[in-house]
Amino acid sequence: xxxxxxxxxxxxxxxxxxxxxxxxxxxxxxxxxxxxxxxxxxxxxxxxxxxxxxxxxxxxxxxxxxxxxxxxxxxxxxxxxxxxxxxxxxxxxxxxxxxxxxxxxxx
Numbered sequence: 625x626x627x628x629x630x631x632x633x634x635x636x637x638x639x640x641x642x643x644x645x646x647x648x649x650x651x652x653x654x655x656x657x658x659x660x661x662x663x664x665x666x667x668x669x670x671x672x673x674x675x676x677x678x679x680x681x682x683x684x685x686x687x688x689x690x691x692x693x694x695x696x697x698x699x700x701x702x703x704x705x706x707x708x709x710x711x712x713x714x715x716x717x718x719x720x721x722x723x724x725x726x727x728x729x730x731x
Contacts, residue, residue, distance in 0.1 A: 626654055636697075641666040643675045662713035669705050669727055678705070704730040 626646045633640050633649040639659055640647050646663040653659055670678040682705055689699035700706060707730035712718040 626660070628654075639663050641670070643667060643670040643678075657716060658713050661716055661718070662709045664719060665709040665712060665722075666705060668719055668722060669708070672725055681705075704728070 625644060626648060628648050628651050630649045632647050638649050638653055638656075639662075641663045644667070646660065646667070648654060648659075672678075673681070682703060685703045685705075686699050689702040690696060693699055693702070701710075704727045708727040711730070712722075
């Protein structure tokens with residue numbers, strides 16, 4: 625389910641996925657197939673990890689990379705879940721062929 629809320633999406637981002645919702649900053653982003661696919665990849669990752677462990681791993685990775693790079697955006701881009709999503713967001717058929725826990729390739 626896609627929701628629209630400019631208040632729930634962090635500054636500098638267009639969307640966020642909090643299972644089971646994709647939250648977009650602006651209504652017109654609903655037609656951005658690449659962004660929607662990116663967020664759907666996150667939904668699948670969350671399902672594969674039974675939701676809560678996804679958020680724990682995501683946070684731990686962010687904190688490790690934040691300490692390493694001293695830069696929030698650089699840390700965000702190095703998170704394995706984000707790397708998988710960015711690498712495959714333009715492949716609109718990716719979710720049909722995605723293997724289980726394929727984010728592990730991006731650690």
